[in-house]
Amino acid sequence: MTEARIVPVESPNPPVATGTRIGHVHLKVADLDRALGFYRDVLGFQVTQRYGDQAVFLSAGGYHHHIGLNTWESRGGSPPPPGTTGLFHVALLYPDRPALADALRRLVEAGLALDGASDHGVSEALYLTDPDGNGVELYWDRPVAEWPVNADGTLAMVTRRLDLGALLADAPARAA
Structure with a gap:
């Protein structure tokens, strides 16, 4: 498989330091x-x-x-109305597929509904809304070598339906 490469958009400034993350x-x-x-x-x-x-x-x-x-x-406030600026969602990165499967199991056990679930080729993601109306994405990244790429080597992300049953089957057994 061809390795994906990020094609930067022209900028008058140098890029942010490699290794910078959202903390x-x-x-x-x-x-x-x-x-x-x-x-x-x-x-x-x-x-x-x-x-x-x-x-x-x-x-x-x-x-x-x-x-x-x-x-x-x-305190006591309401979420921002649709059509306004602000946070679209916060994305919480899980270390692997079984950890994401455990998160899904927790949501199911709590009776919380998902807003969506997608396989993006580079990752698998669950989407939901927290009690304050903030969008939340729970996801794991596939290894870079498995990311889909175009013929020219650029990233080719997709949005496909995520099989939730198959994901749940990967949840680790609970400790007794």
Whole structure:
């Protein structure tokens, strides 16, 4: 398989340093405990620090935080209406397919509906909305060597239906 290559768009500035990543997302929420019910109790992120009823920081694997939630400007607020600017979704990258399958199992067990599920060739993704109306993408990346490419070697992402039954079958067994 031909390896995908990224074709940069002309820019007057040099590109950002290789290895730069998005470290965390901080979301304004209306109700901190309701948001915790989703991010901690359903998705499984661990609380690393809490500031009373105003803010909480959550992590996967002991990092200081991947997700910050606060009510500083949003307590009791409502999501932005459609047609306005703002966050489209936050994408949470899982390390492999079984970990994404476990996330799907958690959503099913919690009775939460998906907004969509796609195989993009480079990744498999689940889409849903958190309790505050924020879009959430849960996904895993295939190895780069498996990414689809065009004849000229450029990336050829697709959007196909993701087989949720097959994904669930890859969920690891729960510890007793």
